[in-house]
Amino acid sequence: MSDWRYRLGxxxxxxxxxxxxxxMFVIYASNHPVGFTANVVQTAANKGALLAxxxxxxxxxxxxxxxxxxxGMVFVLTNCLASSIVIGSPAMVALGVVGVLLTGLxxxxxxxxxxxYGRLQPIVTTIATGAIYFGIALVLRxxxxxxxxxxxxxxxxxxxxxxxxxxxxALAAVVLVIWVPYRRSAIGRAAYAxxxxxxxxxxxxxxxxxxxxxxxxxSGLVASIGxxxxxxxxxSGEASAANGGSYTLYSIAAVVLGGxxxxxxxxxxxxxxxxxxxxxTIGDLLFVFDLDPLWQPLFQGLVLLAAVCLGSVRLFQIRNxxxxxx
Amino acid sequence: xxxxxxxxxxxAGVCKxxxxxxxxxxxxxTVEAGQIHAILGENGAGKxxxxxxxxxxVAADEGRMLLDGREVKFASPAAANQAGIVCxxxxxxxxxxxxxxxxxxxxxPPKRFGLIDRRAQRRIAEEALARAGAEDIHPLAPxxxxxxxxxxxxxxxxxxxxxxxxxxxxxATSALTAADVAKVxxxxxxxxxxxxxxxxxxxRMHEIAELADQCTVFRNGHNVASYRAGEKSxxxxxxxxxxxxxxxxxxAKPPLKPSDRPPALxxxxxxxxxxxxxxxxxxxxxxxxxxxxxxxxxxxELLLALFGVLRGVSGEILIDGAPAxxxxxxxxxxxxxxxxxxxxxxxxxxxxxPMSVSVNLSFAALDRISNRGVIDRAKERELIDHMIExxxxxxxxxxxxxxxxxxxxxxKVVIAKWLMVTPRIILLNDPTRGIDVGTKAEIYQLLRKLxxxxxxxxxxxxxxxxxxxxxxxxxxxxxxxxxxxxxxxxITERALISSALNITTSGGADMASAVSA
Numbered sequence: 156m157s158d159w160r161y162r163l164g165x166x167x168x169x170x171x172x173x174x175x176x177x178x179m180f181v182i183y184a185s186n187h188p189v190g191f192t193a194n195v196v197q198t199a200a201n202k203g204a205l206l207a208x209x210x211x212x213x214x215x216x217x218x219x220x221x222x223x224x225x226x227g228m229v230f231v232l233t234n235c236l237a238s239s240i241v242i243g244s245p246a247m248v249a250l251g252v253v254g255v256l257l258t259g260l261x262x263x264x265x266x267x268x269x270x271x272y273g274r275l276q277p278i279v280t281t282i283a284t285g286a287i288y289f290g291i292a293l294v295l296r297x298x299x300x301x302x303x304x305x306x307x308x309x310x311x312x313x314x315x316x317x318x319x320x321x322x323x324x325a326l327a328a329v330v331l332v333i334w335v336p337y338r339r340s341a342i343g344r345a346a347y348a349x350x351x352x353x354x355x356x357x358x359x360x361x362x363x364x365x366x367x368x369x370x371x372x373x374s375g376l377v378a379s380i381g382x383x384x385x386x387x388x389x390x391s392g393e394a395s396a397a398n399g400g401s402y403t404l405y406s407i408a409a410v411v412l413g414g415x416x417x418x419x420x421x422x423x424x425x426x427x428x429x430x431x432x433x434x435x436t437i438g439d440l441l442f443v444f445d446l447d448p449l450w451q452p453l454f455q456g457l458v459l460l461a462a463v464c465l466g467s468v469r470l471f472q473i474r475n476x477x478x479x480x481x
Numbered sequence: 482x483x484x485x486x487x488x489x490x491x492x493a494g495v496c497k498x499x500x501x502x503x504x505x506x507x508x509x510x511t512v513e514a515g516q517i518h519a520i521l522g523e524n525g526a527g528k529x530x531x532x533x534x535x536x537x538x539v540a541a542d543e544g545r546m547l548l549d550g551r552e553v554k555f556a557s558p559a560a561a562n563q564a565g566i567v568c569x570x571x572x573x574x575x576x577x578x579x580x581x582x583x584x585x586x587x588x589x590p591p592k593r594f595g596l597i598d599r600r601a602q603r604r605i606a607e608e609a610l611a612r613a614g615a616e617d618i619h620p621l622a623p624x625x626x627x628x629x630x631x632x633x634x635x636x637x638x639x640x641x642x643x644x645x646x647x648x649x650x651x652x653a654t655s656a657l658t659a660a661d662v663a664k665v666x667x668x669x670x671x672x673x674x675x676x677x678x679x680x681x682x683x684x685r686m687h688e689i690a691e692l693a694d695q696c697t698v699f700r701n702g703h704n705v706a707s708y709r710a711g712e713k714s715x716x717x718x719x720x721x722x723x724x725x726x727x728x729x730x731x732x733a734k735p736p737l738k739p740s741d742r743p744p745a746l747x748x749x750x751x752x753x754x755x756x757x758x759x760x761x762x763x764x765x766x767x768x769x770x771x772x773x774x775x776x777x778x779x780x781x782e783l784l785l786a787l788f789g790v791l792r793g794v795s796g797e798i799l800i801d802g803a804p805a806x807x808x809x810x811x812x813x814x815x816x817x818x819x820x821x822x823x824x825x826x827x828x829x830x831x832x833x834x835p836m837s838v839s840v841n842l843s844f845a846a847l848d849r850i851s852n853r854g855v856i857d858r859a860k861e862r863e864l865i866d867h868m869i870e871x872x873x874x875x876x877x878x879x880x881x882x883x884x885x886x887x888x889x890x891x892x893k894v895v896i897a898k899w900l901m902v903t904p905r906i907i908l909l910n911d912p913t914r915g916i917d918v919g920t921k922a923e924i925y926q927l928l929r930k931l932x933x934x935x936x937x938x939x940x941x942x943x944x945x946x947x948x949x950x951x952x953x954x955x956x957x958x959x960x961x962x963x964x965x966x967x968x969x970x971x972i973t974e975r976a977l978i979s980s981a982l983n984i985t986t987s988g989g990a991d992m993a994s995a996v997s998a
Contacts (some may be wrong), residue, residue: 161580161621303717339596344579351578358538358574358590359639360559398732420578474754474792475785476809477830 159408169426170416175412178431183436186443193318196369199386199439200320201312207326209402210409211334214427215373217336219366220350220419221270221277225285226378227403232292232393233382238301238392241383248304255383256376262288263375266370270376284402292394299393301386308387322384326428329380334424337373346370350419408455409434412462432456487550489514489678490535490566490647495544497702499915504530506702508544510618510703517669517679519689519710522699524776524943528682531699532651535680536568537561548647561567561590561682565646567638569653577625582606584624584860585639609642614664630657637665641672647839648672649680653687654776662896666692666825684775686715686984698722716982723974727834730922731950732929740765743802745937746820746906748787763870764937766905769928770940771952774981779961780823780941784908787939788822789813794944800906814845814902823977825910831895834884839865840875841883841894846901868897873923891918896927907931909940913947923950945977959983 180199185192209226211258216223235256241251262284311321337343344364348356358361381402386392408416412456413430415422436459438451490512497505506525506736522528533539535546537555546553548564549686555561561568575584582603583590589603606620615634633653641646652671654662669679669692682691689696698721706721726769731777744763745992751760757779764770770778773885789807798805800818807813813820824830832841837911842865843850850860865879883894892912899907909928913921928951932938942948949956955967957980965980 157619158621160620161623164623165580165621168899336596339599341597342589343674344583344590344597347579347583349575351576355574356587358558358570358575359584360562362558416578420576475782476790476792477785 157330166423166426168421169423169429172413172429172433174427175262176429176436178334179433179436179440183440183443188443193314196318197208197314197322199435200322203432204322204326205381205388206387206435207428208329208384208404208411209378209406210427210431211270211424212374212377212381213406214413214415214422214424215337215370215377216277216403216421217345217407217415217417218350218419219370221367221370222407222417223266223281223374224278224403225266225281225288226374227260227399227401228285228288228292229375229378230385230402231399232262232295233390234260234303234385235292235296235331235392235394237383237386238303238390240297240309241303241386243304248307249450250331252383256379256386258446259375259377259379259382259481260372261375262379263372264368267371268369271364272369272432285399289394289396289399292399296392296394299391299395301392303390305390308390311384311387313426313431325384329377330425330428332378333373337358342366342369347420350416360426360465401454405433408459411459487547487749488512489549491550491590492531492986493533493545493547495531495534495541495546496836497539497542498532498940503793505541508699508702509696509704510681511707512678513695515673516694517673517681517692519693519696520680520698520699520812521689521718521722521805523945523981526699526722527702528699529651530647530702532568532680535561535566535647535649536882537566543683547772547806556784559882560643560706562588563642565644567640567645567647567650568651569640569645570651574639575624575636577905578623578775580623581610581618581627581635581638582620583755584635584760585609585620585642587639587641605642606638609638610670613638614668615661624811627760630661632663632991634661635667637640645677645678647678649682649684652684654683654685660870660925686718686982693833697994714847715979715982719982719984720973722978730925734929734951734953737934738767742766743799743834746939747788747797747799747802749797749799751783751786751794751798753786753885754783754849756961757786757794758960760963762956762966764906764939766935766937767932768954769932769938769940769952771948772939772958773945773948773955773967773977774964776943778958779821781910782957783958787908789818793810800848802926814904819903819905820908821904821906822903822908823896823899823910823912825914826845827891827895827991832883832891832897835878835882838894839879842868842879842901844897845898849902864901868901871926872899887917889916892920892924894918894933896924900931905936907936907938909938909942911941911943913942913944921947948972948977949974957981968984 157174187195189195195213209230210228213223236258237251237255240254241248261449266281266284269275270277313321314323315321342365345356345361348361349455353363409431411417411429412433413422413426413428413429415427435457437455441448443450443453488511492508492510495505495508506530509528514886520528534541537560549648553562553564563714585606586602591605592598603620609615610618610620613634615638618631618635624635627635637653654665673679681692696710696717697704697707699705700722720786736763745766745872749761749765760783760962774780782791785791787798787807789809789812798807804958805818812818827835842859847856850857850864874893874897875890883891886894896912910934913924928938928940940951949972951970952972954975956963957965957967957977964983967976994998
């Protein structure tokens with residue numbers, strides 16, 4: 156049986172991203188002045204998990220051949236909200252968490268409703284809604300501040316058994332609870348089909364609009380989990396435009412590095428997570444090799460460009476040039 | 482219930498119009514269980530509209546559809562599938578990034594605990610592939626990696642997995658290898674024995690002769706005859722398909738002056754992929770040469786190959802007798818070659834709809850009206866006014882968006898845009914599709930005028946009437962090759978249809994020998 160060959164092919168992007176990440180992280184850790192210690196891993200994990208969550212959010216939409224430029228702003232908005240409401244008695248904390256996640260869900264649903272039922276382009280729609288979400292964040296937190304429940308924060312950003320960062324466990328839990336069932340559900344399959352060929356999906360009787368809508372909703376939800384996590388790490392909220400913007404752009408970079416096609420239809424959120432971790436490690440690598448941090452954006456850009464080039468090799472095989480524009 | 486009396490599927494008085502064009506007019510069709518029913522008709526006879534209505538892709542304007550004697554209406558392809566009517570389109574319904582098994586179960590995957598059961602899905606795929614006689618296809622292979630003929634087999638397997646009662650095959654064998662066709666025929670005959678009704682649309686007469694129990698011929702959107710297979714000869718079938726309504730006015734064809742100059746455009750043994758095979762012909766200055774045949778036999782690819790759009794084209798292209806290499810549309814339009822292609826779809830390939838008439842007109846000719854990169858406004862103005870007058874484009878000034886013009890006038894803008902580069906070789910890809918009769922007549926006049934001023938014209942049309950009225954010669958393509966060349970009086974509807982179907986009818990043959998004698 157050659158099953159393994161096809162299974163490997165299906166997950167090639169994810170596996171490549173994983174391999175590259177491990178390679179980079181090993182180089183990073185072995186050259187770290189302190190060495191490969193639990194502390195180094197924990198710091199890296201906390202930083203990486205944030206981008207990983209936002210990248211995962213982006214993946215849902217990119218798979219349907221759309222794009223969500225509001226993920227970073229949902230992330231910031233839910234951070235500001237969490238810094239106000241996830242505190243107090245355990246019941247209030249629980250309610251606060253639910254409130255934060257619901258907010259993310261609603262943000263995603265608004266994006267989805269406008270894109271699908273209003274038939275507007277995803278880029279413009281999400282730039283606009285992103286600005287609105289950021290505006291609300293500013294109203295909530297004109298100046299940085301706020302607080303978050305300490306117990307929960309410590310529990311989710313610390314370590315288990317002294318070595319494993321809990322942020323990674325939380326990330327794995329999100330993957331298991333949201334991504335894996337999605338990927339294996341009929342609606343997740345529909346999302347892939349829509350991204351790959353919307354016409355074929357429609358002709359096959361796939362619920363095209365529902366699949367797209369749910370992708371935006373899932374994106375908003377996962378971005379809000381990211382925002383919640385940011386609050387646990389910083390124990391405060393800040394309506395930072397720079398943060399929102401860079402997380403949005405980095406999430407797209409991470410998705411591409413993780414082997415998700417920007418044309419939709421192929422890739423996996425797990426790949427995007429490794430793409431995010433890889434992207435974070437690039438920055439850290441420069442640090443351990445004592446390079447000026449000023450080089451960081453340039454270096455990240457080069458890596459991204461190389462990854463995109465790899466992804467478009469197939470264009471050289473096209474025989475009808477009109478196919479290039481599809 | 483009417484017992485055994487009610488046929489499995491019935492259509493009565495179905496009408497469908499697209500804009501002013503009527504695609505179906507009071508069409509009737511009766512399909513019995515356990516039969517293979519062939520649908521025949523030339524381009525534009527209404528076959529594809531008929532299928533689309535049955536499969537729930539478009540809705541009929543009037544008329545009724547009955548399944549088991551009960552009236553049905555389908556709002557979507559999914560609804561038609563649910564009722565048991567499944568259509569195999571030409572490679573349209575497969576999702577390239579998903580695996581074969583994913584595609585086969587795409588509309589209702591087997592589930593366990595709410596999630597897709599991959600093992601059951603794989604079993605379904607294996608069964609369906611086996612039923613279609615395509616066990617060689619791996620269920621986990623991504624569809625995009627499969628060859629066209631394999632994809633078509635997956636398409637058939639996918640249809641079978643839905644347990645259809647009426648299965649529609651629309652040119653389903655056109656991409657298959659001979660070995661696959663033989664296998665598919667075995668499958669189809671078995672399905673017939675199982676009591677399915679099969680609707681078979683094909684332009685391959687020998688396939689129809691082998692498979693069909695019943696045949697229905699469509700013409701001008703109406704079913705003109707229904708008969709048991711074998712009751713009519715090929716000749717009689719062609720006779721039934723002829724009879725398009727003549728409504729066009731064509732300018733006279735002037736006699737072609739003999740010339741010893743080499744043809745403006747000559748093609749030798751042109752081939753591309755498996756879509757174009759060994760094509761050789763020439764077009765002289767002042768000549769209008771038509772491309773005929775049923776839709777999709779390589780005519781479009783031929784024009785694209787000449788215009789430098791396709792990669793990996795083999796064979797020779799000679800311009801005025803000298804070999805030329807045309808690597809891109811911009812090379813094709815350069816003054817050295819002077820070629821223009823009036824594309825098929827004016828909305829995507831010909832025009833930028835929201836932009837103004839003047840911008841659209843001068844786009845292809847920008848390099849000719851500019852000096853070192855700066856557009857010479859006065860010269861542009863002059864040329865645009867000249868074109869608008871020459872083609873009698875009816876527009877409210879030149880600054881209105883071209884999308885606001887009527888379809889016919891939009892098409893004139895596309896043609897005018899290319900005339901601004903003063904091409905010597907003009908390729909036209911079905912330029913009159915969907916435009917009004919008046920504008921059509923103007924376009925015919927224009928083609929003549931251009932030929933008279935020395936242009937070489939290669940003209941693909943799905944409308945046989947146009948080929949007869951406009952062309953000195955017609956090359957009939959079949960399966961990517963030139964099957965027949967019709968010259969002068971040989972160009973008749975009978976000859977065009979029979980050579981398009983790749984059959985020889987007595988009338989056509991007589992005519993050919995009479996002319997050559």
